[in-house]
Amino acid sequence: QVQLVESGGGLVQAGGSLRLSCVASGSISSINYMGWYHQAPGKQRLLVAAIITGGNPNYADSVKGRFTISRDNAKNTVYLEMNSLKPEDTGVYYCYLDHTDWRSWGQGTQVTVSS
Secondary structure (H helix, E strand, C coil), rough: CCCCEHHHHCEEECCCEEEEEEEEEECCCCCCEEEEEEEECCEEEEEEEEECCCCEEECCCCCCCCCCEEHHHHEEEEEEEECCCEEEEEEEEEEEECCCCCEEEECCCCEEEEC
């Protein structure tokens, strides 16, 4: 059973930046899909950034041009670089990885953007 541990959330002013990390307890070299999801208070969890292996990154319109999804296989880590943050970006961010042998969600990390 592979676990995903998220970090990097916090409080930031509008226009600021954060980098979220999602560290897997196992290798991510055979990942089929990786995605970051945002759940605003009282709202459903929505996809904001994802990659299917062999394809190009996909982003929700609301974050396009501001967020970047990436990975570092050597560190078993997936990242979400968040720039030009807006108050509407506030909420809990979850990573999700689909590996050849497993699938797992992170525990979530809180991002709060103040105006």
